[in-house]
Each structure stands twice: as C-alpha cells, then as structure tokens.
Amino acid sequence: MTSTLSCDIAIIGGSLGGVAAALTACENGASVVLTEATDWLGGQATSQGVSALDEHRYIETFGATRRYAAFREAIRDHYRRRYGVAAMPDGAPLNPGDGWVSALCFEPRVGVAVIEDVLASHVASGRLTLLYNRTPVFATVQGDTITDVTVTGAGDKVTIAARFFLDATDLGDLLPLVGAPWVTGAESRDDTGEVDAPEEARPGEVQGFTFCFAVEYCPGEDHTIPKPEGYERLRDAQPFTLTLTASDGAPRPFRVFETGPTGLPPFWTYRRLLSGRLFDPSGNLRDIAMINWNSNDYHHADLISATPEERVRILDEAKRLSLSFLYWLQTEVPRDDGSGYGYPGLRLLPDVMGTADGLSKAPYIRESRRIRALRRVTASDILAAGRTTARAAHVFDSCGVGWYFMDLHPAVGNPKSMFEPTLPFQIPLGALIPQRPANLLAACKNIGTTHLSNGSYRLHPVEWNIGEAAGILAAWCLARGVYPREVWAGLLVRMFQRHLLDQSVPLEWTIDIPPGHPHFIPTQLLLLEGALEGNGPRAAALAIAPDQPVDRTEATAVLRALLRVAGSSAEPQIDPARAHEPLSRAEVEATLVIAGLSATGLGDPPTWSDLCEAMRPLL
Template sequence: MAEIRSEILVVGGGLGGVAAALTAARLGRTVVLTEPTNWLGGQLTAQAVPPDEHPWIEGPACPPGYADLRRRVRDYYRRNYPLTTAAAQDPRLDPGLGVVSRMCHEPRVAAAVIEEMLAPWRASGALTVLTGHEPVAAHTEGDRIEAVTLADRRDGRRVTVHASYVADATELGDLLELAGVEHVIGAEGRDETGEPHAPATADPLDQQAVSWCFALEHRPGEDHVVDRPDSYDHWRTTTAPFWPGPQLSLTDVVPITLEERTWTLMGADREAGQHFDLWQFRRILAREQFAPGAFASDLTVVNWPQIDYWEAPLLGVGAEARQQALQASRDLSLSFLHWLQTEAPRPDGGTGYPGLRLRPDATGTADGLAKTPYIRESRRIKAEFTVLEQHVGVEARPQGAGSEIFPDTVGLGSYRIDLHPSTAGRTYIDIDSYPFQIPLGALIPVRMDNLLPANKNIGTTHITNGCYRLHPVEWAIGEAVGALVGFCLDRALPPRKVRSDQAQLADYQRLLSQTLGIRLAWPEAVRTRADER
C-alpha cells in the first residue's frame, strides 16, 4: 500500500475542500486534497448546481477566494466564448441569466477554473490532488486521526495519507463516521434546542431531500426521448401527503407559503412582468449572451422540486439501503425527463417536448446526469458551539436585532433558512434569516484535536444547516479551516486553544482579516436586514 505524508489532508474536493487546501497552500503548508469524482468543485461542478448566492456577493463581504473564482469564471467566458459585445463588456457578466444567481454558468467551466486556481501549487509540489479517491478507513490514536486510507475508485488500489491535521470536506461527513467523531444526523428536537421550527423531538431519519440534477437543451422538431424507466409508473402515480400531486407534474408548492402553484416550462416573458419559467430558473447558458447562431439552444440545469427525492434517507441506514435510495433518486430524475418529453402539457394544447435533449458533455458523464447527487444535508459534528435558529432566524430573534454577533467570528454568509421536503414526510421550511457570521466554535469538535469540518458538516442544527449549506458559505468555511490549520501549525497550538485564548484568537482573526482579506463582520445596516435572494 502506498503511503504519503503531508501537513494537511483535506478529504473531499467540494468548494469547502478546495478553499481549505488553497488557503493552507498559500500559507506555506503542504496539502493533500482528495475527491471521489474527477471534478473538483462539489455542488458547483460534480453536482451541477449553479451557485446559490446572496445580494451582497459582488461586494467586499464575498470570501476573497470565492470572489477570485467568480472573476475567473467570467474571464474564462470572455477568453473562450463568442460573447456579444455588450455581454463581454459587462463587468457582471452572467452567462446563463438564470434566476437563482447573479452568475449562472456551466459546471465544466467552474471545474476548469478551479484547476487553474490550484495549478501553481500543484506544480510547486505544495499540493497533491488525488481525484477518484474516497476514504475507506481512518486510523486514530486517542483524540487524533493519525492517517486516512483512501481507495482509488477506478482500480481499488489504496493509499494511506499521514497528516498532522485532517479536514473532512466530504459531502456526507464520511470521516466523522469512519473516525468515530461525535456527530449528529437528521433533525434535533425542539425539546433539545428550543428552535421554533424544529420537530418536537429528535428524528435522525428526518433528512432533506437529495436531487440528481441534469443538463438539458431544447431542439424543437427533433426526437431525443429517453427510455421509460421501470419505476416510471410509481413516480407518475404516487403522491406524498404534503404534496399537491405526483412529482411528474408542473405543479408544486411555493416553499415560503406552501400555496399550490403550476409552472410554465418555458416561454415566460419576464420583461412583460410574467413570473419566470422553470427553464430560466437555473439556466447556465443563455443564447442571447452570445453571437447570433453560436448556439442552437439555451442550456439549463434541472434542479427543480419535481426531482427532490424524499422517500428514503442516506444517513443512519446501511450501505445497501443507501445505494437503493441513490438509485431511486436517479430513476426519479430520468422519469421526470421522460415525462417532460412525452406527457408535459404544452401551451398549444399538445403534450410532450421530445426535443428536450440531455447534455452529458455539460455534466461530464456518459448518461447526462450529474456525477453525484446534490446533497443538502450531511452528518454534523457535535461542536464546542452549535448555531441555532435563535442566533440567525428572523422569527426567533428579538425584533430588529439582526443576527447574533459571535466574538469568535471567522467569516460571513447569508441565505434564507431553506430546507427542502424531508424523508420524515415534512414539507418545506423556508423562513427569513439575517446575514450571519460563522463562529469558530462551530468548527471545533467536542473531542477530536486535529479533525476539522470543511463542508456542510459544521456545528449547525438541521434547521440552521438550511442557511449555512450554500456555495459561498461552504467556501468561507473552507478558507477559515485552511487558515486555522496553518495558524495552529505555526504556533504548535490545538484549534480549541485558539478559541479559548483571547490573544491567540485575536491573532488568528488578524490573519484572516489583514493577511487574507476575509471580512469578519457585516455592516450593521446589513446584519439587521432579512436576507433577500
């Protein structure tokens, strides 16, 4: 078995993992970064989810590395695509003009940009990247992880990485289970946390739906209908108690009010005041941004409520049950696509859009589905400090108070508390939150000394995970973790000592703010304002 030694091991190459690895390398540390797929970037790339961002993302509150990523994405399009003159000159170029973000773009472009960002550190030897590798064992001694063994998904070969610090940036918090790190899954109870929107008692199997996304273009007059999945009739007829009908439909509910609504698939005129259609929702390439004739169709990502898979959880079940749930999620997505192509109602009175065509090149796969499902909820560490709804939720805070001010802040984020329907038969929880800080205490496990979370696995609850799980927040968490490890190695201190010692904490926060340019506090006028998407 091969062995590698490094100062830092980051397991998981999503946005948090990339940010942690990049930040640590910039601080002069040697890093090994691993990723189970062949694309770094997690939800932005392998999961094919255009960025979910807040209104202030173009300003100084944006994590500096994430701002660099966004600038590079825009420059990639300017260098390589036949943009219109107006689009090329727009400092806030949005290739897809999608509704969900101020900059929707193709997953493969983000993957290329991330490779570009990491290139000098890989060339210098400071950063080693192992794609196609997933953790299979964690080797612990007392309250430390001494090494992690990873298996190459392509040939089964194993490599053990020894490191002074380990960051778990996996999508499901895999190392927490492998290393016996104290953690939580599912929903905490209101009797434990006091959160107004928590269930009365804990339910570990109450977990947010996952979604297996895919990319589509539309070629009218052509026939690209996919095979009818074996489970098609199940999804065509089954109705969850909290849903207005089967998921193979254009009818769902408004997440905030839970009122029933029916979508238009395409053709809505936003300039005429019409509500946007599903096609525009997560569109990643808009033909109007490019030279006439350059593209035959827009390109959109289907990450819509109709493909939310809520029938079974992924955590707290055996490996076989997890694989069955993942397969069912894939089947739901393909069933919905087949329904769109064959049965979806059209404005002209007909049914079906056979010209909808999968774009496997956009997702980097053979079948057109994303490389991995969109994971909204992970195992979460039992942390020195847990962020509750009472710290960030508008309803749970005193009127006009804004979010809690954390003395140990290490970064910023903002998003609504947005929980999708769950495997416990619960519908949306979509409520206002204030722009918030990321407290250092939420990054420190109650026991382990050298394991840090760098994804959606920090010390939040099921409820507050709903606003700490989005793209820029995940990056901010990774930046803080990469900087913390560099700081701890420089001073031979454990992370919990940095938090408990006011002088050390102040020095670490100066590293974040002055050296790395990370904002640690919102302007008061923003902190006290409910988030607007």
C-alpha cells in the first residue's frame, strides 16, 4: 500500500542534524515530514549509541547554537529531577557519566526522551509528521527540482511531496536517488591540495563504523557471553588491545578500572554514561559504560558501495566484532592487578541500547557520501599548523561554528589513524548547498567536506548546527520564493546571516561575547565583514575583549568592516602621521560620520564596545 503526504519541507533521516533541521524549520513556520530508519530519533547521540558528546573546551559558554545548548541542558535537567544532583562535586556542570572524553555523557534513552519532548508541540499542532522505521527508495526529479521522495518500511510505502528536501541520513542515502553529484572516500592530492591526501583518489577509503554497546560491572558474577563466531580471527585481525599508539608512535597503555602505568585515566570511565557513585555515594547504583573503542571500529568493508546482500554480511560481521571485543574483555584482557585475565562480571545491557542483542540500533557512522557543493572545506582551511591567528580560515558565508581535531579513524584499506590539531572554524553555507538539484540541502555529515576535513565536521555540535542552518535556510527560502543557491551567490547571504544571528546561531568565534550579550550581533557582523583581517591582538585571541581599546594595528580592518556593515565602500579615515600613537577618538569619529553614525559616547581611545554602541542604528 502506498500513501501520499504533502508538506513544505521533507527531511529524510532522523539523525541529530535531521532533528535540528525539523525543529528549526517548524519554529520558522514550515510544515515538515521527518523520516527515520529506526524507532529512535537522534542518530549518533541515541540510536548509534554515542551519547557521550564529542565537543570542544568552550562548549558550556560558546561554540554552539542556542537550541543545541538547550538540548544539552534538558538532558541535565532529566538527571537533576531523577536523582536530585544539580552539579558535579566541584561545582562544574553536571555530567551524568562523569566520563573523561566528554563534558556530557548520558544514557541514549534520555536523549531520545528529550528530543521527543522538544518536538512534541510541533507534532501536536500537526506542523510536524514523524515517520519511523522508514528508508528512502525512490525519488521523482523534474529538471532541476525534486518533486517527491518515497520511503518504505513498516509494511507500506509513503510518497512525500514537498517544496524542499533535506538529506539528513548518515550515509547520504538520498543523494543517488535524486541525481545529486557526490563523492566518497579520499580525494586525490591534486584535487584538494591537501598535503595528507593520497596521490590518487581512493573512493572506497571510508572511515570505519562501530556498533556501540553498554555494560555494567558485577564483581563476583559471571555474565560471559557465548563466544562469537569467528572470534579468534576477529580478535587477531583488529587486534584487540587497550594500548593505543600516539601520533608520535609512543604506546599509550590503559588499564580497565585503574589509572594506567603512564597516568592515563581508566578505560572504564572513557565513555561512561552513568556514574553510580555520583548519584548514590553508598555504591548501590552501578556504573553504565559505553564501549566505542578502536578495537570495535569496523574498517574492513565499505557500507556505501556495498550491495544489499553485501551490506547484510558486513553489518553481521561488524556486530560480531563488537561482541567479540566484549568477550575478550570478559575472558582475555589482562586484569589490572596482574592476577589473571578477563572480567566475567561485565554484563551486557540490552535495555540501554533498546535492542535484543545489546548493540546500538544502528552503527555509529563517521563518514558519508558527500555532496559536490557550491563551496568545499579542505583540511588546509582548518588545520592549526602554519597559522598565527586564533581562528581557522575566515569564510564570508558562515552559517555556524565548530571545533574539533581532524580525527580520522582507520578506513577501508588504510589502517592509519589521524588526530591533528585544528583551529576554531566556521561552517560555510555553500558547503550545505549541492550543485544540483536546486531544492536539496545537506543536513548531516554529507556536506561539502573532503575525506580529511570531514574528520572535524562530523561531531555532535557541528552536525546539529549543520542541520539547524539547513532547516532555517529551507524555511527562509520557502517564505521568499528563492532557492538556496540564490541566497549564497548574491546579496541575500548577509540578510540570511542576520536571520541566523537573530536566532542565536554564532557565525564567528567570540568566546567572551556569546549569544545574549548586548554586543553579540554587532560583533558578529563586524567579524563577518573582515574586522580581524588586520592581524591585530584580537585576531590572535578568541576573546574580543570588548572593553579594551581598538588597537591601531587592527583599526583599518575594524573600521572598514564597520563601513561595510553600513553599506559603504569608503575607506576609514586614519591619520598615518599618528602611527605610533593609540587610535584616537577623532579618527574613529571621522569614520562614523562617513557611515552616518553618531560618535556620542565614544571614548578616547575608543573601545570595541564603543563601536558596537555606535552601530545600534544599523541593527
């Protein structure tokens, strides 16, 4: 049986990006149909089991959208209500798992509950329709426009007609159905200009994926699972180990429950989702640890290029790999005290992942098909090496920000890992917009990155920001009767960016001027127009220091940016004869006059805040 639904925006894929896109599209007035291949929304944060969020050091105060911050706070509120614990013992924000890889570790079901609660009002109003357990199988494209997409599952087919379509699947499953140009794996060095790219393209070199699982430890009990089929082969080929190799080649040995011999924290607490003693000091509440480790990363075959029959085999072997790693932990891992091998008290917890076999509902996907976009992000745009500024390469069309190492796990045909430092970066709007069709947007890991730069753009807060920007953009285009490529290519991009800023989506890195700060929007606008091009003190730090004077070394760039915000192509009036003096009130006042702004309240020397106050008529 086939039924038909009509909406403004169809979002195919209930990933974290898909959820963010649906939420923002609905809040911006669009009707939405959101499909999901499992019965849990949230992708890597829920159905894929990675509910230990991969974030950056500033995440509690800057570097995320307002909606992502609210998502994180709602998770904490769940645990505050449940256990009556408001914060960590040292006063830090609550981390239910107290894991050392993340500032927020939690049970996947809690993430699902929060997402459902966030979307509930839109479902109740009829603005949002959710279709679970469905995957895309067909699309109708007329010319340069998608007219409908058919999804199947739950015993039926549903054809969704819409004006805009967002691919928020973790593997970019919609792209081949709609004829969008896409790439996979590693591009060649000649193509991208990336030093670490191979000389020739390797389309099958896709990062490994992982079936995560959760366990608790019950000392004195035996919860050893049956030995998985092919255990010895999988164990030896991986191989299973708690000793990792650092980028400099040095071994990094971990122990299971104790600090390692070189001071590394316990493997057990790496991605712990629930810390029993945090909520019950008496010890009656057990820990829950999630296992997502190099040893159960499956990088022996590519899901994207596989036939349906091959995919069944690949997924089965990947599941057996994870179960084999659990069996190794139960029977063969060296015990911390040297007394023997294995911890049979490790008990698999199927209820945590919501599955019968105890593995995550879906594999944790690190790399997708990637659109050939209007703008592509390369490794050289974001890597820290060779840069003297505090931020990565500036992009004029930013639709968000992110920061994470360029983290690549072993890939098909390439067992090497990569973990290279990057600088805080932006998300280019053009990276979300494919060359065709005109009414398609990428809303997940499928944006216009390379194999290398994808390693920084695939993490939780960045994916959420990508989805949020895509949902807002689709609704904004819908209301104005334009296509995304028209927004990107013309003057509309600044109008759209202002729309994002009004919804507390940071577009530039300004850690001491977050959303909600009275100078947030003028500061963001100045940076978008190149205020840091002068490489002054503010270009060398992520903090803007709004109460500090504008330095003469940066004054030309800052005042030129102010004039651009005012719509003027004039140059700032700065006296070259005073090059060794602080920037004067008179020099700034001369520029404000050109911009048609008042100098009332301007200090001497003028501060960044003074300029923001002077810009108020432009806002």
